[in-house]
Structures are given as C-alpha cells and as structure tokens.
Amino acid sequence: MRVIPFFSWLILTVAIIIGLDKQWGSIPSIGKFLSPQHGFWQNADPYDKDFGGDLKFPQLLDSVNVYTDERMVPHVFATNDHDAYFIQGYVHAKFRLWQMEFEVYAAGGRISELIGEKAVNFDREKRRLGMVYAAEKSVAEMEKDPVTKNEADAYTAGVNAYIDNLKESELPIEYKLLSYKPEHWTNLKTALFLKYMSLDLAGHENDFEYTNVRNFLGISTFEKMYPYGQDSLDPIVPEGTEFPPPGMNVKFPSNVDSVYFMKTDSSEAILENKPDRENGSNNWAVSGKKTRSGKPILCNDPHLGLNLPSLWFEMQIHTPKFNAYGASFPAAPGIVIGFNDSCAFGFTNAERDVRDYYEIRFRDSTMKEYLFNGKWIETSFRYDTIKVKGGSDFIDTVAYTLFGPVMYDRKFTGNRTAGTKYYAVRWKAHDASNELKTFYLLDHAKNYDDYYAAIQNLHTPGQNCIFASKMGDIAIWDQGEFPAKWRRQGDFIMPGLDSSYAWQGTIPQQENPHLVNPDRGYVSSANQFPADPKKYPYYLGGYFPPYRGLIINKVLSNMVNITIDSMERLQTNNFNEFAAMAVPLILRNLDPDSLDANERDYLDTLKKWNFFNDANEAGATVFVLTWESFENVVWSDELGKCKGPTTFPESSTLLESILKDSTFEFLDNINTPKKETLRDDILAAFRKSTVSLKSLDIEKKLSWEKFKDTRISHLARLAPFSSMHLNVGGGLNCINAATADHGPSWRMIVELTDTTNAFGIYPGGQSGNPGSRYYDDFVDDWSKGKYYKLWVMNKSDFNDFKVKYKMSFGK
Amino acid sequence: MKFLIALLLTALLSFVGGLWLPWWEIAGASFIVSVIIPQNSRKCFFAGFVGIFLEWGILSWWIDFKNNSILSQKIAQILPLGGSSYLLIFTTAIIGGIVGGLSALAASYLRPASK
Numbered sequence: 001m002r003v004i005p006f007f008s009w010l011i012l013t014v015a016i017i018i019g020l021d022k023q024w025g026s027i028p029s030i031g032k033f034l035s036p037q038h039g040f041w042q043n044a045d046p047y048d049k050d051f052g053g054d055l056k057f058p059q060l061l062d063s064v065n066v067y068t069d070e071r072m073v074p075h076v077f078a079t080n081d082h083d084a085y086f087i088q089g090y091v092h093a094k095f096r097l098w099q100m101e102f103e104v105y106a107a108g109g110r111i112s113e114l115i116g117e118k119a120v121n122f123d124r125e126k127r128r129l130g131m132v133y134a135a136e137k138s139v140a141e142m143e144k145d146p147v148t149k150n151e152a153d154a155y156t157a158g159v160n161a162y163i164d165n166l167k168e169s170e171l172p173i174e175y176k177l178l179s180y181k182p183e184h185w186t187n188l189k190t191a192l193f194l195k196y197m198s199l200d201l202a203g204h205e206n207d208f209e210y211t212n213v214r215n216f217l218g219i220s221t222f223e224k225m226y227p228y229g230q231d232s233l234d235p236i237v238p239e240g241t242e243f244p245p246p247g248m249n250v251k252f253p254s255n256v257d258s259v260y261f262m263k264t265d266s267s268e269a270i271l272e273n274k275p276d277r278e279n280g281s282n283n284w285a286v287s288g289k290k291t292r293s294g295k296p297i298l299c300n301d302p303h304l305g306l307n308l309p310s311l312w313f314e315m316q317i318h319t320p321k322f323n324a325y326g327a328s329f330p331a332a333p334g335i336v337i338g339f340n341d342s343c344a345f346g347f348t349n350a351e352r353d354v355r356d357y358y359e360i361r362f363r364d365s366t367m368k369e370y371l372f373n374g375k376w377i378e379t380s381f382r383y384d385t386i387k388v389k390g391g392s393d394f395i396d397t398v399a400y401t402l403f404g405p406v407m408y409d410r411k412f413t414g415n416r417t418a419g420t421k422y423y424a425v426r427w428k429a430h431d432a433s434n435e436l437k438t439f440y441l442l443d444h445a446k447n448y449d450d451y452y453a454a455i456q457n458l459h460t461p462g463q464n465c466i467f468a469s470k471m472g473d474i475a476i477w478d479q480g481e482f483p484a485k486w487r488r489q490g491d492f493i494m495p496g497l498d499s500s501y502a503w504q505g506t507i508p509q510q511e512n513p514h515l516v517n518p519d520r521g522y523v524s525s526a527n528q529f530p531a532d533p534k535k536y537p538y539y540l541g542g543y544f545p546p547y548r549g550l551i552i553n554k555v556l557s558n559m560v561n562i563t564i565d566s567m568e569r570l571q572t573n574n575f576n577e578f579a580a581m582a583v584p585l586i587l588r589n590l591d592p593d594s595l596d597a598n599e600r601d602y603l604d605t606l607k608k609w610n611f612f613n614d615a616n617e618a619g620a621t622v623f624v625l626t627w628e629s630f631e632n633v634v635w636s637d638e639l640g641k642c643k644g645p646t647t648f649p650e651s652s653t654l655l656e657s658i659l660k661d662s663t664f665e666f667l668d669n670i671n672t673p674k675k676e677t678l679r680d681d682i683l684a685a686f687r688k689s690t691v692s693l694k695s696l697d698i699e700k701k702l703s704w705e706k707f708k709d710t711r712i713s714h715l716a717r718l719a720p721f722s723s724m725h726l727n728v729g730g731g732l733n734c735i736n737a738a739t740a741d742h743g744p745s746w747r748m749i750v751e752l753t754d755t756t757n758a759f760g761i762y763p764g765g766q767s768g769n770p771g772s773r774y775y776d777d778f779v780d781d782w783s784k785g786k787y788y789k790l791w792v793m794n795k796s797d798f799n800d801f802k803v804k805y806k807m808s809f810g811k
Numbered sequence: 812m813k814f815l816i817a818l819l820l821t822a823l824l825s826f827v828g829g830l831w832l833p834w835w836e837i838a839g840a841s842f843i844v845s846v847i848i849p850q851n852s853r854k855c856f857f858a859g860f861v862g863i864f865l866e867w868g869i870l871s872w873w874i875d876f877k878n879n880s881i882l883s884q885k886i887a888q889i890l891p892l893g894g895s896s897y898l899l900i901f902t903t904a905i906i907g908g909i910v911g912g913l914s915a916l917a918a919s920y921l922r923p924a925s926k
Binding site for chain 2: 031
C-alpha cells in the first residue's frame with residue numbers, strides 16, 4: 001500500500017462527495033439531485049407511464065376501483081363513502097402532495113422552515129392573524145359532527161397511506177429542490193387549507209387606508225370619494241325588490257360621531273399584505289324555459305390566483321350514496337364545484353368585509369392587561385414558535401383579547417416606522433364553523449331543500465351559492481354568517497375600549513339576499529352588490545365591482561334557446577362594459593387638435609376600438625393606460641395629503657361621478673392655483689399615457705395580450721415550472737376576467753338533462769409533477785377558450801375506450 | 812480487456828447499488844472494482860470515471876428520451892444550463908464520473924506499486 005497517495009486521493013474523494021452531498025444555502029445536494037436513481041431524473045415520468053396497479057390497504061372496508069381517463073381524471077368507484085374519501089386522499093396525494101402541503105405551510109405560517117429568515121415576517125403575519133387558532137377551532141367543530149369526522153379521518157388516512165408508501169426517490173421534485181420531506185397529514189391541515197381559502201376570499205379590507213383618508217381629509221370628503229352604493233348597479237336580487245323589516249336591529253354607538261366619524265387623530269399607517277381583491281367569480285343558472293333542451297343550465301367560473309399546480313383537481317366520486325363530478329381542492333375531501341345525478345352547484349365570492357380592527361389600550365407594554373368596559377382584563381397569550389431554516393427558532397408572543405389576536409403591536413409593527421398602538425383583529429373566520437359539511441351535503445343533495453340545508457353550514461367565506469336541479473329549480477343564496485353592522489361599521493379602525501363598537505350580532509340567515517325560481521328565468525352573480533343598498537336593511541360593506549354583473553344580466557335577459565355553445569361563448573366573452581361607458585366620455589372631452597400627430601395615432605386606435613379586450617386589440621391597452629393615468633391625475637393630489645398608505649377610490653365611483661357631474665370637485669388639482677376641468681385632466685392623462693404607449697409600441701408590446709402578459713406561475717415562483725406569456729384576452733371588468741396572474745380558474749357548464757351534459761376546463765393539468773405530460777396539458781386549450789366534455793362514467797363503462805388506466809385497491 | 816471488464820463491472824455494480832443505497836454508493840462501487848481488478852492507477856481512474864460516466868449518462872439519457880425531455884429542459888433552466896437537455900445529461904455524467912474515477916484512483920494505491 002502506498003500510504004501517502006492513497007490517503008491523499010481518498011481524502012480528496014471524500015471531500016468531493018461531502019461537498020456534493022451538502023446543501024449550500026438554497027442549493028440542494030448536487031450529487032443526490034443529479035443521481036439518475038435518486039434525484040430529479042426520477043421525476044421525469046415516461047411519456048407512456050402506466051398509472052394502473054393493484055394496492056392493498058388494511059384501512060379500506062371493501063375494494064375500490066379508480067379508472068383514469070385520457071385527461072388523467074380519476075373516476076372513483078367505491079361501495080361506501082368512507083372508502084371513497086380514503087381513496088380521494090390517496091389520489092390527491094399521489095398527484096398533488098407537494099402543493100397540498102405547501103399551501104398548508106403558507107396558511108399556517110411555516111414557510112421559514114423551507115426558505116429561512118426571509119419568510120419570517122410572512123409567517124408572523126399568518127400566525128398573528130390567528131390562522132392556526134382559527135383552524136384549531138374549525139377542526140374541533142368538524143370533529144364534533146360524526147359525518148364530517150369520518151369523512152376527514154378517512155381522507156387523512158388516505159393521504160398518509162400514500163406518504164407512508166412513498167420512496168425517497170419518488171418524492172415530488174419540489175421536496176428535492178428545497179431539501180425537505182413530507183410530514184403526516186392531519187385533519188388540522190385540511191382545516192388550515194380551508195382557512196387559506198377564507199383568507200383569500202374573506203380576508204380583504206381597507207381599514208387602515210380608509211382611516212388614514214378620514215384622518216387627513218375628513219369624513220365628508222371621504223364619503224364623496226368612497227360612497228356607499230353605485231348608480232350602475234344590477235344587484236343579485238333585482239332592484240326594486242322589497243325586503244321585510246330586519247329581524248335584527250343594529251344601533252349606532254352613542255358617541256359614534258365624536259369617537260368614530262369625526263375622529264382625526266394620527267392612526268398609524270400600517271401596510272398590510274392583502275389577498276387579491278379581484279378574487280371574485282361569475283356564476284349563473286338559467287331555467288328550462290330559456291334553454292333549447294328545456295332543462296336548466298348552470299355555469300360557474302371562479303376567479304382566483306392562477307398557479308401551477310392548479311388549485312383544482314378534477315375527479316368523479318361514485319358510491320351507493322352519491323355520484324359527484326367536478327373540481328375538488330387537493331387538501332380537502334369532497335367535490336367543491338360540480339354536480340351529481342340530481343343537481344349542480346357553484347360559488348362566487350360574497351365580497352363582504354368581515355375583518356375589522358380595534359385599537360386596544362393596554363395597561364403597559366407588557367400587554368398583560370387591557371382596558372375593557374372600565375375594567376382591566378387579563379390578556380391571554382399564545383406562543384408561536386416559527387422554525388427557521390438555517391437559523392434559530394423565532395418565538396412570537398401574540399396577545400389575545402376579547403376581540404381577537406393583537407395583530408399589530410410594538411414587536412410587529414406592520415411596516416410602521418415605530419408602532420406605538422395596538423390593533424386587535426376581529427375576523428369572522430375565527431368563529432367555529434364546519435364548511436366541510438357544506439360540500440359533503442351538496443355532493444349528496446337531491447333537490448332544492450337539500451341544497452338549502454347544505455349551505456346553512458357555510459359561514460366563512462361568504463359565497464353566492466348557485467344551484468340548479470334536474471327537477472327544474474334554479475336558485476342563488478348570498479350565503480354566509482355575516483355580521484350585522486351599522487352603516488360604515490368597521491370601515492375605519494374602531495375603538496376597543498368597551499363593547500359598544502363590537503359586532504352586535506349576525507344577519508339572520510333567512511334574511512340573506514336570495515333569489516329562487518324568479519320569473520325572469522335566470523339567477524346570476526358576479527361579485528356585485530347582492531342587493532340594492534338603498535333597500536336592503538343591513539349595511540353591505542365590502543368591494544363590489546358592478547360591471548361583470550351588468551353585462552351578464554343584460555345578455556342573459558335577452559337570451560332564449562340557450563345551449564352549451566352559447567354559454568361557452570358567454571363565459572369566454574371579452575366585452576369590457578366599463579370601457580364601453582368610459583371611452584365615449586374620454587372621446588367627448590379630448591380635443592384632437594391639442595394633440596400632436598403621434599398622440600393622435602393612439603387616439604385613433606382608441607376611437608376604432610370595439611370595447612372587446614381581445615388578445616390582439618391595441619385599443620384595450622390604450623384605454624387601460626389612459627384610465628390609469630386619469631385616476632392618477634384626479635386622485636393623487638388629494639391622497640398625497642394623507643401620510644401613509646391609502647387606496648384609490650373605485651373606478652366606478654370616478655366614472656359615475658363625472659358622468660353625473662362634469663365639474664366633479666376632485667377634478668381640480670389642489671396643488672395649482674388654476675382650476676382644472678374635466679377636459680384638462682383627460683388631456684393631461686392621455687398625454688401621460690402616450691409616453692408609455694410609445695415605449696410599448698417600440699417593444700412591440702402594444703397588443704392587449706402582450707401588454708397584459710397572462711401567466712400561470714408555479715407556487716414556489718420557479719419560472720421554468722410556470723406557463724408564461726399566454727395569448728389570452730379578457731381582463732378586469734370582462735366576463736373572461738383573466739388578468740396577468742389571476743382569472744377563471746375552473747370554467748364549468750352543466751346542462752341538467754336526464755343524462756347530465758357537462759363541460760369544463762381549468763388552466764393546469766391533473767398532475768402536479770412538472771416532469772409529467774399531464775402537468776400543464778390543459779393550459780393551451782384554456783387559453784383558446786376551449787372546453788372538455790366532462791365524462792360522467794357509469795358502472796357499465798368499465799371497458800370503455802376512454803378508460804386508460806385502472807387502479808385497484810383492496811383490503 | 813481487463814480495463815473493459817473493470818469499466819462494465821463498475822457500471823453494473825453501481826447500478827445495482829443505486830437501487831438501495833444513497834447516491835454516493837457509486838464511489839463504493841468503483842472503489843471495490845478497483846481493488847478486485849488490479850490495474851495501474853491511471854487505468855483504475857479511467858475505468859471508474861468512464862464506468863460511472865456511462866452509467867449515469869445512459870440512465871439519464873434513457874429517462875430523458877422516455878420523458879420527451881419535458882423535465883430536463885426545465886431543470887436545465889433552473890441550474891442554469893441554458894435549457895439544454897444534453898448539457899444536463901453531460902453534467903450529470905461528468906459529476907458521477909469524477910466521483911467514480913477519484914474513488915477508483917484512491918483504491919488503486921491500496922496495492923504496492925507494480926511494474
């Protein structure tokens with residue numbers, strides 16, 4: 001043996017192996033990652049991969065067969081509900097495990113465990129909002145009910161059956177890239193996922209921004225800039241409908257003027273991360289008298305953040321008790337938006353503000369006692385340990401008051417330079433409820449009464465629940481457990497010194513706006529006001545975009561002989577109702593003679609535009625930039641006087657105000673001695689926008705699709721795992737609400753003929769594996785506005801040519 | 812001949828080992844082959860290097876072929892290798908080859924120098 005060369009080479013070899021095996025910061029172990037038998041190559045599914053097989057699980061009561069079709073949609077045939085939910089958990093995990101867990105990590109504030117220090121503030125915000133606290137309450141409620149407990153337990157066991165049989169080499173690629181492993185699933189994780197949806201859909205408010213505007217500009221200016229209600233409104237329950245007197249009387253606090261409306265002290269400017277406020281949707285159902293088949297048709301397209309892997313997973317579940325098909329949430333049991341043998345159901349967001357802030361007075365900075373109703377009350381504390389990759393644990397102490405958790409204090413300032421005040425958050429999602437039961441009962445529903453019973457369980461997030469049945473009924477309920485508020489309650493930060501500003505109760509469920517089998521032959525919602533604010537007896541605070549609802553109702557009221565085809569065309573319609581109202585006003589007030597030749601070219605483009613946000617239209621780009629610049633011209637001077645974050649008034653407010661009154665007071669720039677008019681502002685806005693238009697023109701990005709640049713990003717924002725630069729029209733205020741990273745996340749059309757005739761598509765693919773051909777195979781067809789026929793498989797179809805693979809599960 | 816046998820045995824042994832053992836079993840495989848098939852150090856190195864280079868290269872090429880390069884194109888953007896599947900396969904093979912070659916080279920010095 002030659003000692004010196006042996007040890008020298010040995011040490012070098014070992015050093016290289018250690019170097020290749022170690023994780024360097026965010027870089028995974030290179031050796032392991034590249035190894036064809038261990039690393040990412042194992043995630044490169046063969047193009048003709050066989051998804052069939054025989055598996056045994058002692059947890060099953062009976063055998064279950066899963067047939068997957070050409071689009072990799074599983075059709076689960078079980079002899080009992082327990083087994084069906086077990087298999088659903090297994091199948092969700094098989095196709096989407098990483099996404100399920102990642103979303104739950106995000107919901108519960110655990111991203112620091114994966115990416116380290118930089119996510120600590122994100123995680124603290126989730127913890128301080130009480131996401132885990134809310135999920136714990138929700139899981140207790142879910143487990144109190146034997147039906148949902150069995151359902152959730154079976155689902156959880158199914159997910160874990162998959163995890164326990166997973167070889168390390170088969171881990172989804174994101175685990176390999178981020179170097180971690182899946183944990184066991186629990187019912188709490190299902191509840192956390194549902195809270196993730198609640199945050200997305202019922203977590204939006206502008207309390208700090210509005211308070212700031214009120215403080216600096218005063219309540220009367222505020223009321224003009226952010227009025228309650230809209231002129232151009234076609235609510236879910238038609239205008240003119242009378243409502244019975246309210247069952248619940250809401251009283252203003254006695255000192256509301258001095259302590260709330262007229263208050264001008266310095267609130268502190270908190271900058272919050274917010275869910276996308278366009279989280280909305282369209283749904284409608286038409287009765288048989290308006291369709292060619294004589295049977296109802298139900299349509300739904302939920303607008304949510306567009307990601308890969310998709311939020312949705314398509315499947316069919318068949319048991320002796322129910323047969324449901326539609327979009328499910330990987331991470332929760334049941335079909336969420338879909339249909340069964342008797343009826344179809346779907347949702348749009350109710351948009352109600354159910355998240356308010358209270359200013360708390362603590363005795364001292366230890367926060368151990370706070371003043372409430374004249375007494376010092378003891379605070380309870382929750383200690384949240386946030387594990388940080390590559391660092392030591394971060395322990396956050398969160399004070400809980402009678403209102404809820406103190407989200408912002410001296411230790412978590414919300415981007416304030418120095419936070420000296422304490423704000424507790426009262427969020428409806430903190431209240432115990434069992435939303436899982438809603439989906440369970442809808443999947444099993446046979447008729448309107450079953451649907452009505454199902455939606456009683458939906459408390460938060462409030463949704464416009466749409467329904468149509470083969471018996472011919474159509475219905476919509478603006479459903480949720482909504483706090484009954486006095487006018488403007490919770491639009492500003494409220495004093496938390498006593499109970500007088502607390503929510504006084506809940507709107508009685510039967511008083512929620514609804515419409516059942518109306519004479520007009522259709523029901524619809526598109527996140528507009530559920531009822532006329534002048535008539536409805538409760539305050540409807542929130543964000544209610546009017547335009548999609550207007551166009552949908554206009555079209556539906558004129559339609560007869562409706563078919564699947566005409567519904568497809570409506571769902572993918574790019575008409576911009578807002579632009580159709582705004583452009584004529586712009587043109588009327590813009591004198592071509594005051595523009596140079598170049599600017600006039602863009603004006604011509606705008607003039608020629610047909611108000612369709614079609615992919616190749618440059619007119620849409622000109623309009624959007626002009627309007628944006630117009631809003632800046634009008635509002636920047638007033639809002640510039642407010643220190644700290646503010647938010648622009650709604651576009652509908654500005655448009656409606658100037659349509660009514662061309663001398664609208666805010667048109668004047670208060671920073672100049674001159675008194676600007678509408679014409680001045682529009683000219684200034686148009687000129688400004690042409691600067692951007694010109695540079696877009698040079699980059700050849702003037703067409704609407706290039707300018708908008710719709711993309712579907714991977715959840716961990718890995719660009720190569722994303723679908724970029726999609727050729728997609730539509731956008732804000734269009735029925736086809738596809739913006740840059742947000743839009744129709746599942747388009748579904750169901751005709752309730754004896755044999756259900758259903759179509760649908762979502763921008764993604766059934767597999768969550770970026771190495772699979774099924775990862776994003778629906779995206780192109782979705783972009784083109786195509787649909788797939790949804791195949792409701794029967795027991796007689798087991799040998800149908802559409803069945804590609806069969807998975808058999810036995811005891 | 813001996814060289815070819817050593818090379819193929821390295822590839823075979825590391826493939827079988829890879830079914831159960833962690834990725835660095837390739838170093839063990841080439842080490843063992845280098846001990847049981849005596850050659851000079853240079854030949855030992857190349858037998859180990861080429862053996863693992865071929866094993867990792869052919870395996871990843873085959874997987875990539877069956878996958879229509881769906882994943883390799885994406886990973887070759889993350890790494891970053893300009894989105895080239897071939898460059899990624901080559902990188903994979905080279906990394907494996909270096910580990911295998913060096914391990915075999917070290918093992919060759921277990922024997923006294925032969926003439």
